[in-house]
Amino acid sequence: MTRRSSSASFAPGAYVFPGGRIDEADTSAHRIATRRRTQSRLQLTQAIAAIRESFEELGVLLAHHADGSPVTAAEIGAMDRSTASTTIAFAEQCAERGLLLSTDKVFTFAHWITDRDLPKRFDVPFIVARMPEGQTPVADETEQFEPCWVRPADALDRHKAGSFFMIFPTVRTLERLAAYGDVDAVLGACVNRAEGEGPLWTSCPRAGLLAGIDARYMETDSPYGELAMVCPDGQILHTLDWQNEAPVPLLKNLQRLTAPNPSAMTGPGTNSYIVGDAATGYIVIDPGPNDFDHIGRLWRATQGDIRMIVCTHSHADHSPGAAPLQALCKTQPPILGLPSATTSRPTARFTPDRALHDGEQLTLSSSSHSESPHSESQTHKHTLRVIHTPGHAANHLCLLLEEDGLLFSGDHILNGSTTVVDPPDGDMTAYLNSLDTLDIACVNDGVGFILPAHGYVIGSPREAIAMLKAHRLRREAKVAAAMRHLPQGSVEDWVPIAYDDVPERMWPVAARSLTAHVERLQRLAAQ
Numbered sequence: 001m002t003r004r005s006s007s008a009s010f011a012p013g014a015y016v017f018p019g020g021r022i023d024e025a026d027t028s029a030h031r032i033a034t035r036r037r038t039q040s041r042l043q044l045t046q047a048i049a050a051i052r053e054s055f056e057e058l059g060v061l062l063a064h065h066a067d068g069s070p071v072t073a074a075e076i077g078a079m080d081r082s083t084a085s086t087t088i089a090f091a092e093q094c095a096e097r098g099l100l101l102s103t104d105k106v107f108t109f110a111h112w113i114t115d116r117d118l119p120k121r122f123d124v125p126f127i128v129a130r131m132p133e134g135q136t137p138v139a140d141e142t143e144q145f146e147p148c149w150v151r152p153a154d155a156l157d158r159h160k161a162g163s164f165f166m167i168f169p170t171v172r173t174l175e176r177l178a179a180y181g182d183v184d185a186v187l188g189a190c191v192n193r194a195e196g197e198g199p200l201w202t203s204c205p206r207a208g209l210l211a212g213i214d215a216r217y218m219e220t221d222s223p224y225g226e227l228a229m230v231c232p233d234g235q236i237l238h239t240l241d242w243q244n245e246a247p248v249p250l251l252k253n254l255q256r257l258t259a260p261n262p263s264a265m266t267g268p269g270t271n272s273y274i275v276g277d278a279a280t281g282y283i284v285i286d287p288g289p290n291d292f293d294h295i296g297r298l299w300r301a302t303q304g305d306i307r308m309i310v311c312t313h314s315h316a317d318h319s320p321g322a323a324p325l326q327a328l329c330k331t332q333p334p335i336l337g338l339p340s341a342t343t344s345r346p347t348a349r350f351t352p353d354r355a356l357h358d359g360e361q362l363t364l365s366s367s368s369h370s371e372s373p374h375s376e377s378q379t380h381k382h383t384l385r386v387i388h389t390p391g392h393a394a395n396h397l398c399l400l401l402e403e404d405g406l407l408f409s410g411d412h413i414l415n416g417s418t419t420v421v422d423p424p425d426g427d428m429t430a431y432l433n434s435l436d437t438l439d440i441a442c443v444n445d446g447v448g449f450i451l452p453a454h455g456y457v458i459g460s461p462r463e464a465i466a467m468l469k470a471h472r473l474r475r476e477a478k479v480a481a482a483m484r485h486l487p488q489g490s491v492e493d494w495v496p497i498a499y500d501d502v503p504e505r506m507w508p509v510a511a512r513s514l515t516a517h518v519e520r521l522q523r524l525a526a527q
Contacts, residue, residue, distance in 0.1 A: 001155065002057065002137075002144035010120065011167050015155070017126065018060075018144060020053040022046065029091035033103040038197045043125075047106035050127040052090045056081050057144045058137040062102040062129055063094060071099055073134055081140060105129050107190035108197070110176065112169040113204035115216065116234025125199060126173055128190065130183055152178035168205060168216045176200070206231070208240045215240065222416045225459025226250075229449045240456070242268040244294065247301045250457065251404065253277050253382055257297055259288035261317055265509070267416060267454040270317045273408060274301055275401060276382055280364035281307040283384060285399060285408050286453055287321035295321050299328045308362055310384070311337035312410030312453065313396040314350030336362070338388070338395035343424040348393070356397060358388040384408075387441055391431025392419045400441055405448045407438065407461060415455025418471060420509055421516040428476075428516035429523070432469060439465045475499075479517040491515055 006013045026048045035044055054060045059081060063071045079093050094101065110126040137147040150158075152174040158164030159171060166174070180186045189200060205216045206227040214236055217224045223240050230238045230250055239248070242262075247255035255274040262269045270289065276282035282302040287309055288294055298321075299306075306329050311319040314337070322335045337352040344350075356362075365381035383402045390396055392411045399408040411419045412434060421431050441447065442461045450458040458464050475498065482497035483489070491511050498517075499510040 001148060001150055002139055003146045005143060005145065008143070013165060014170070015159075015164055015166050016144075016170055018054050018057045019050065019124075019127075020057075020143075022049040023052070025089050025091060026052060029094075029101065032091060032095055032099070033101040036104045036197075039104070040197065043108060043197060044103055046108070046125050047103040047127065048101060050106060050129075051101050051103065055079075055090065056083055057140050058147055059140075060132065060135050060137050061099075062105060062132055063099040064102055065098055066100060070132060070134070071097075073136075075099075076135070102129075107187060108199045109186070109190060110169075110173050111199035111202040112173075113202070114169075115205050115207055117207055117236050124169070126169075128186055130187065169203075172203070172218060206234060207236045208238045209236060210240050219460075223456045225415075225449055226457035228459045229457050244269065244297075246297070247274060250451075253280075253404070254401075254406070255301060256451075257294070257301060259291055259294045259317070259321075261289050261291070264506070265420075266317055267414070269454070271451070271453050271455075272298060272321075273451060274298070275384065276302075276307070276364045278303070278305075279366040279380060280382060281305045283308045283310060283362060283364060283382075284325065285310050286312055286318045286410065287325045289317050290320040290324055292324075295325050295328065298325055304329050306331070306333045307364060308333050309335045310356075310362070310399065311335070311350060311352065312398065312408070312412075313337070313393040314340040314344060314348045315393060315411070316347045318410070318453065319350045338397055341394035341425060343394055345425065348425070350395070356386045358386060358397075360386045361402075362386070362399075387437060389434035389437060390427065391434045392421055392426055394425050394427070394430075396434075398438060400445055400447065402445060405446045407442065407447045407450045409438070409450050409458075410453045412438070413450055413458065413464065413468060414452045415458050417454075418468065418513075420512050422512040423516050423519055426512070426516055428472070428513075428520040431516075432472060435465055435469050475513075476517045476521065479514055480521055483518070483521070491518065494518075 001015045002018060004011055004014050004016055022045060026045050029048045030044060033044055033048055051062045059076060061071050061076050075097055106127055106129045108125045109128040112124045114122045139145050139147045155164055155174050159166050203218045205218055206224055207214050207216045208223060208227050227238060242258060244258055244260040247257040249255055253276055257272045258269040259272060260269060270286060272288050273285040274282050282305055284298055284306055287298060309322050309325060311322055326333060326335055334353040336354055336356050338355055339352060340348055340350045362384040363381055365379050385400045385402055387398045387400060389398045389412050396410055396412060398410055398412060421428050439462055447461050450461045450464060452458060478498040482494040486493050491514055495507045495511050495514055498514055499507060502510055
C-alpha cells in the first residue's frame with residue numbers, strides 16, 4: 001500500500017493500493033498482453049492499466065519475455081516511469097525489450113461503484129496478482145509516497161487506532177482480504193468462481209447519518225435496504241439512530257415508531273408502523289407492548305385518527321398495546337389479527353375484535369374533488385393485503401401494501417437475526433412453507449422492500465428470503481448431524497454441537513428452534 005499526496009484532489013493523505021484511470025493507450029497494448037481464455041477485452045484492458053499504474057507509481061512490472069523468463073530488475077531500471085507526454089509510451093518501452101505483459105496472472109477481486117451522493121463518481125475494479133520475485137516497490141514521490149507491505153488485519157488495526165487513514169472501499173476490501181490465509185487462497189477464490197470471470201463482489205455503497213455523521217454501508221450491511229428505500233437517489237438525509245421519541249418517516253404514507261423495549265430478543269425494540277396520511281386516516285401495525293409513552297406517541301402521530309389496529313401475532317412485544325391504543329381513540333378502531341391458538345404461551349394470548357382472512361384487503365381511502373364540473377373525483381387509497389404465515393407463531397400474519405410494493409413481515413423475517421420458532425405454537429415446516437408463500441407474493445406483487453418488526457428495512461426481498469431459508473436448512477443439517485453423533489442425546493446435548501457458532505448465552509433460546517427442527521426431522525423420517 002502507499003500513501004497518497006496530501007494535496008491530492010481525491011482522498012488526500014489516505015493509504016491506498018496503487019492504481020489510476022484507464023488510458024487510451026492501454027487498449028492498444030493488447031498486442032503485447034497474454035490473455036486467459038475467459039478474460040473479456042474489458043478485463044484485459046483493466047489488467048493492462050493495473051500493470052502500467054503499478055509500474056509508473058511503484059516501479060513494479062508484471063511482465064515476462066517470450067521464452068517465459070521474467071523481466072529483470074536491470075531492465076526495469078532502464079525504463080522511463082514518467083507519465084509525461086514527451087516520454088516513450090509504456091507499451092512501446094515493453095515492446096522494444098521484447099516483453100509481454102503478464103495479464104493472464106491478474107484477476108478481479110472486487111468491483112466498487114462510488115456512492116450516488118459524491119460529486120465525483122468512479123467505477124473501479126480492484127485487481128489482484130502475485131508480486132513478482134526480485135522486485136522492490138519504489139514510490140514515484142509525486143502521486144504516491146511511503147510504499148509498505150502490510151497484512152490486511154494489521155492495516156485495519158492501524159486504521160482503527162487512527163495512524164493509517166483509509167477510505168471506505170479500501171477498508172471493506174481489506175476486511176474481505178483478511179479472511180484469506182495467503183496469496184494462494186486469494187487467487188484461488190478468484191479463479192474458482194462458479195460464475196466464471198468477474199469480481200468476487202460488486203458494491204455501490206449508500207450513506208446515512210449516524211450520530212450526526214456520514215456513515216456508509218455495503219449491500220450486506222443491515223441499514224442498506226432502508227437507505228435504498230428512503231433515499232433512492234443517494235442523498236445523505238436519513239438518520240439511522242434508533243430512538244423512541246418520535247416516528248421516523250420512511251415514505252409519505254409510512255412512519256415507524258420503535259417501542260422502548262430493546263433486548264437480545266427484540267433488537268433495538270419492536271417496530272410499530274403507521275400506514276396512511278391525514279386524508280385517509282391511519283392503520284397502526286403492531287402497537288407493541290403496553291407501554292404508556294409509546295402508545296401516547298402513536299396516538300399523537302396519527303392525531304387520533306386511527307381506522308384500524310392490526311397485530312401480526314400475539315406475542316407480548318406486539319399485541320398488548322392494541323387495547324390501550326384503541327381506548328384512546330374516539331372512534332374505537334377495530335383490533336384485527338388472528339386469535340392465539342391453544343398452543344400459545346400464557347403471555348401470548350390474544351383475541352382480536354375480528355379475525356382476518358388470508359387474502360383479505362384492508363383499505364384506507366379518500367376522494368378528492370376537482371373544482372372543474374367536468375372532472376371526476378379521484379380516489380386516493382392505501383391497501384394492505386393479509387397473508388397468513390404460521391411458523392413463528394400459529395397466528396402469525398404478514399401484510400402487503402399493494403400500492404407501494406412493501407411487505408410488513410412481523411417476526412417472520414427480521415433484519416440482523418433469525419426468528420425463534422418455539423413449539424408447540426411454532427412449527428418449522430410451517431415456517432419454511434410460509435417463506436415460500438412470501439417469496440411468491442414478492443414475485444406476483446413486485447415487492448421491493450421488507451419492513452420487519454425488529455431492525456431496519458430490508459432490500460432485495462427475494463434474496464433475503466432465499467438466504468433465510470438456506471440458513472434454516474443449513475442449521476437443520478447441523479441438528480441432524482448432532483442427532484446422529486449422539487443418538488441417545490437430548491436437546492441440551494445437541495445444542496452445543498448444532499449451535500457451536502452461536503454465543504453460549506443464547507443457547508437456551510436456540511434450544512427452542514432446535515426442538516422445532518427435531519420435530520420436523522422426526523416427522524420427515526416417519527413419512
